[in-house]
Amino acid sequence: MMMTTNSTNSNHDPLLTELAGLTAAPPAGLLDRVVARWVRVPGPIGDLSVAFTDQGIAYVRLDDADSADSADSGAPTGFADPSAPTGFADDFRRRFARPLLPADRPPAGLVPALRSGKTNDLKFDLRGLTAFQTDVLRAARTIPKGQIRPYAWIAEQIGRPKAVRAVGSALAHNPVPVLIPCHRVTRSDGAVGEYVFGSSAKERLLRAENVDLDEIRSLAGRHVFYIGSDTTGVVCFPTCHNARRITPGHRHGFRTLTEAERAGYRPCRSCRPGVPRPA
Amino acid sequence: MTMRQNKGQAGSAALPAPMDDAPMDDAAMDDAAGEDAAMDDAAGDSAASAASTPATDSVVRALRDDLDTGFAELFSAYQGLMFTAALRLCGRWADAEDLTAEAFLRAYRALCGYEPDRIAELRPRAWLIKILMNVWRNSRRTDARKPPPAPLDDAPDPVDPREGVEATAVRRETGGELAELLSRLPDDQRTAVVLRHVVDLPIADIAAVLDMPQGTVKSNISRGLRRLRTLSAPAATAAPAATATDTAPTSTSNATHASTGGAR
Secondary structure (H helix, E strand, O other): OHHHOOOHHHOOOHHHHHHHOOOOOOOHHHHHHHOEEEEEEEEOOEEEEEEEOOOOEEEEEEHHHHHHHHOOOOOOOOOOOOOOOHHHHHHHHHHHOOOEEEOOOOOOOHHHHHHHOOOOOOOEOOOOOOHHHHHHHHHHHOOOOOOOEEHHHHHHHOOOOOOHHHHHHHHHOOOOOOOOOHHHEEOOOOOOOOOOOOHHHHHHHHHHOOOOHHHHHHHHHOOOOEEEEOOOOEEEOOOOHHHHOOOHHHEEEEOOHHHHHHOOOEEOOOOOOOOOOOO | OHHHOOOOOOOOOOOOOOOOOOOOOHHHHHHHHHHHHHHOHHHHHHHHHHOOOHHHHHHHHHHHHOHHHHHHHHHHHHHHHHHHHHHHHHOOHHHHHHHHHHHHHHHHHHHHOOOHHHHHOOOHHHHHHHHHHHHHHHHHHHHOOOOOOOOHHHOOOOOOOOOOHHHHHHHHHHHHHHHHHHOOOOHHHHHHHHHHHHOOOOHHHHHHHHOOOHHHHHHHHHHHHHHHHHHHHHHOOOOOOHHHHOOOHHHHHHHHHHOOOOOO
16 A cells, blocks of 8 residues: 555665554444445335434435425436435435445344334434434334324423424424334324425325324314223323224213313323323 | 536645645645655655556546545545554544544545535545544644543553454554554654654645644654654664664663653
């Protein structure tokens, strides 16, 4: 290598030769501390482009959304891999200022997590987010597959009950949608609300998880936002697994939690309506 | 690739310092590139070739074609050099990893803002070393505000955790002693000696990288080498220059061992 090419007159000096020999082989994984890798994996509503670093998954985009975006964004000739969505690569670079190279294989556990919908064991690289954003995403991660929560619930869980709008914008900037399920946070009036990939994608994602949006909407139309069981005396969000197994004869709808509590119901410990997360 | 499509009039920045408060003097670098054969006959050959070796050209061309794949080539071509320099400068394996990774990341971020002409004029070796030196200096500046975990001398040649025991033993026997002696040099001398004789950077480039006159660099190198010879003389490695100082080798060795704890 070039570091050993000391010039002619220094070859006779053992000290200089020894100095030139003080090379050290860099550790094997050094490149991956600098660059991010990207990979395309099948997702619940189409292929996902996923970028990850040595810390974890950093950035996720839906391929459909990208192809629509990048159609007019200029010549996509530069990128090495012809199948790499240029919009994705450019967005990633703008957001993270890191080189992005193709990966040999997806990060550990990603494909099974997408197949099963259980993304709790995935590692994420959320450096660069604020503490508030991280809190919001951490709370959103706890929503199980097939269930939805209102924005205000996240605000309560993170101990900032008035920051409902801020929760909305923090979720809108979720760098890893689908994997951190911000699509499971919806408006309480029954509409699914905004989404990174558009609200129709949000609705498709929720329907793919068997969320009965039609029922949610009809409940919301009747101002029912909580479901209680008169056999257990527990009140839940309508999509909570405890609420769904209540037989029709024992189901009672409530507009507010106070109304339910006044009727003698206590909040469910699984879906935690109105209860801050235990510290 | 919109960020690299704006064809502005590139300034003649041969060796730009991307993020530092002490930008490199372009004129000085241009002069240096032309003069170094005359200035320093030991460094002349490598300096002239460093600017236009096929390897350098291909890296720069790859960077111009595609920033990210070009960066991967840049990394694989220079990671050994950068890591060696970082390890010999800071003396700790983990710190050297951090420094190298940080320097390459900063290099990439700087490249994102460069116009194609500026990338074409890039001389990656000196440019990367300059970034490494800045990162190192900044990290020491921040570290200086915290109490250091251990003095530099305590861990002069730390072991790569992935390295085999045998390899470690061999390396310890060959490079270990010298690396340890190197860590006892004053910062100025160690930096100059490492850049010149370990990294094999020409004097002119070192002067530009360190923002020092070439004469200062040369005197730091020769003082550093003289001190290394003095320090290694008791070890009797038959350095020719040791003859001048072996009038009192035992006293030197005593002084050396006595000062191991506190010397920098």
